[in-house]
Amino acid sequence: MAINKNSKGLGRGIDAIFSDFESANNDQEVVEELALTDIRPNPYQPRKTFDETALQELADSIRQSGVFQPIIVRKSLNGYEIIAGERRFRASKIAGKETIPAIVREIDEQRMMEIAVLENLQREDLTPLEEAEAYQTLIQKLSLTQAEVSERIGKSRPYIANYLRLLTLPDVTKKYLQTGKLSMAQARTLLSLKNKEEIDTVAEKAISDGMTVRQLEQYVLQLNADKPKTKTKQPVKSAYLTATENALIDKLATKVKVSANKRGAGKIEIKYTSVRDLNRLLDVLNIEID
8 A cells, every 4th residue: 555654744653553554565465355245344434425436437447457456454253344445445346346456464443443544634635524523533532632633643733623623513514514515614614603503504594695704704703793782780679669569569459660769769660451450540549530
């Protein structure tokens, strides 16, 4: 398997991971023809989508000339699991092949996961979500911190953190990001919404309106600024006003509100529900209207 040590953005850790893979055509290793039906994809493969056009082109080439470079697999309880070469495996199936050249290697679970993740990160054609999930896999499965992942792959810690934040997006917006309807920059802008429940709705508007990143930033700023005004805190009533209010409610059998300002002046508000109710209140207060 050809490895480009100068792949942009990867730290020295990647060379160590792949050092023993550079001898894929070593005379000491045997290339076997394995049945495609006996082979399973790497369970730690971060890539969820494969370019169908590119796969078809590779399948056409394999149909004409075969597989030049063997895939790397390991023995499992039920056949084999792919360590590297899933595109060749998929394309061979499309080409109608029944077998594929492969090198069988002994490798433990942790190293297999590490290779799957780092090999795909080296290719740098993962979607933003797939890249974020790759970092999350390294953190969870290898018990690494963000700083350790940063050092291991040669990316800055803020870079790693920005990708991991994408995993907090709601599912609908994640789907838009995965399919390319939203860009990484647009997704990061959506994360700055104060009301997280609005993210899916704003994402859909950004897509339907064809918003640029700059336009979306301005729209999000506007939404964040349109916060509901906080209600003015009502002053606490004195015991005297509260008692007076309750006495009037008992006397008039209706809702009454008594308030006062700092100077002692105030007002009494008496609620009535109809003209008949108003006349009842006048009778209770012994007031006659000519």
